[in-house]
Every structure is written in C-alpha cells, then in structure tokens.
Amino acid sequence: MNEVVTTAIRWSLRLALIAMGGLLFLSLLLAGCILALAWSLRAAWARLTGRPVAPWVMRMDPRHGFSTVYRSTARWTSNTASNMGRGARRLGEVTDVTPREIP
Numbered sequence: 001m002n003e004v005v006t007t008a009i010r011w012s013l014r015l016a017l018i019a020m021g022g023l024l025f026l027s028l029l030l031a032g033c034i035l036a037l038a039w040s041l042r043a044a045w046a047r048l049t050g051r052p053v054a055p056w057v058m059r060m061d062p063r064h065g066f067s068t069v070y071r072s073t074a075r076w077t078s079n080t081a082s083n084m085g086r087g088a089r090r091l092g093e094v095t096d097v098t099p100r101e102i103p
Contacts, residue, residue, distance in 0.1 A: 043053045 046053045
C-alpha cells in the first residue's frame, strides 16, 4: 500500500510542477505577445500619421553611474567642508588635550 501512495504522490508532484512551469511559460508568452502588439500598433500609427517609427529605448549613459559614485565621496570622507558645518571640530579648536611624551 505504501508503494501505491508514494507513486501517486510522486506523479501528482510532477504533474503540479509541469503545470506550474507551463503556466509560467504561457504567461511570459502572453506578456511578450501583448508587448509586440502594442509596439506594432504604435508603429502602425506612426506610419499612418507620417512620423518616423522611434524605437523604445532606455536612455542610460554608462558613465553616469561612475560619475555619481565618484562625486559622492564627500559624504564618505570625514574631513570635508560639509562635515565641518555639521558640528565636527577643526584640529585647532581642541583645547582639552594635554600633550605628553610617549615612552
């Protein structure tokens, strides 16, 4: 009896996984078809109105990410002018330290 139940559970799990994979595939295929339909309608409308068909592009400059990080070093360094105004003291303002020799 155990073999029958084990076999039934195995096959039901396999069928469930195959069904979920098929559902995922069909949903991605449907999303792609909807996107292709929207783009073709947009292109057809552009042709009808006499405008050039402009592609959908993601305007991104690869240098932008580097320059953003390169310019943001001010918040990571401790001795900047912006930190001086927020309460950080200058080296000459320290008065409660007594100098002593290190052995």
